[in-house]
Amino acid sequence: MNDLLVGKLVRLAAYDPEEMGKAFSRWSRDSEYWRLMDTSPAHMPSAQGTTKFFEKEIDKLDTSLYFFGVRRLEDNALIGEMILHVVNWAGGDAFVGLTIGERENWGKGYGTEMMHLLLQYAFLEVNLRRVTLTVFEYNPRAIRSYEKAGFRHEGRMRKFLNKEGRRWDMLFMGVLREEWMGLDTAAVVE
Ligand SMILES: CC(C)(COP(=O)(O)OP(=O)(O)OC[C@H]1O[C@@H](n2cnc3c(N)ncnc32)[C@H](O)[C@@H]1OP(=O)(O)O)[C@@H](O)C(=O)NCCC(=O)NCCS
Secondary structure (H helix, E strand, O other), X not given: OOOOOEOOOEEEEOOOHHHHHHHHHHHOOOHHHHHHHOOOOOXXXXXXXXXXXXXXXXXXXXXOEEEEEEEEOOOOOEEEEEEEEEEEOOXXXXXXXXXXXXXXXXXXXXXXXXXHHHHHHHXXXXXXXXXXXXXXXXXXXXXXXXXHHOOEEEEEEEEEEEEOOEEEEEEEEEEEHHHHHOOHHHHHHO
């Protein structure tokens, strides 16, 4: 079997709150990044404040939260983050959130591979049964990437979100372990 957390382009790495605080604060200077990633109005959190927030989250030692930094293999640069949140252990049910910070790193296949790795971890290591995510209707790059990773459309909250003075839907997508096991990408674990 290959290394569970290492792909061909990126790897899932340890989550360093200080490094992530600086990176997240820098990424948030781009209002488009914020628009795609968060329901709250665009703002610019400080590196220090963000580091403290991440430190507190990690200090909770909440075993239902799995934090990962994402590093590009070719130069080891920190390009993004992923969080897997198990919401129901008995049902084996979790939510995933992910982001890649800089625009120049969007659309290069990193996000789809990050999701392959995370699903491999979720289904084979954490022994989950399903993984869910939410995405805004105006984010076709993300939606396409999630479809490629095996997610199916499961529903939408209509007019959930306020951006640019109008309302937008939030979509729910999900993937079941048995569906994921049937995908070609699941073969990375052979
Ligand atoms: C969402 C995100 C993780 C996806 O990762 P990524 O590396 O950019 O995505 P990939 O390159 O793996 O795949 C993108 C796919 O969308 C397609 N795509 C890009 N722009 C598109 C558009 N406007 N309409 C339709 N498809 C589009 C690409 O062609 C590619 O599909 P293909 O391989 O079939 O050609 C990343 O773009 C990101 O973090 N963006 C900023 C923040 C964000 O959106 N976070 C997610 C919140 S839910």
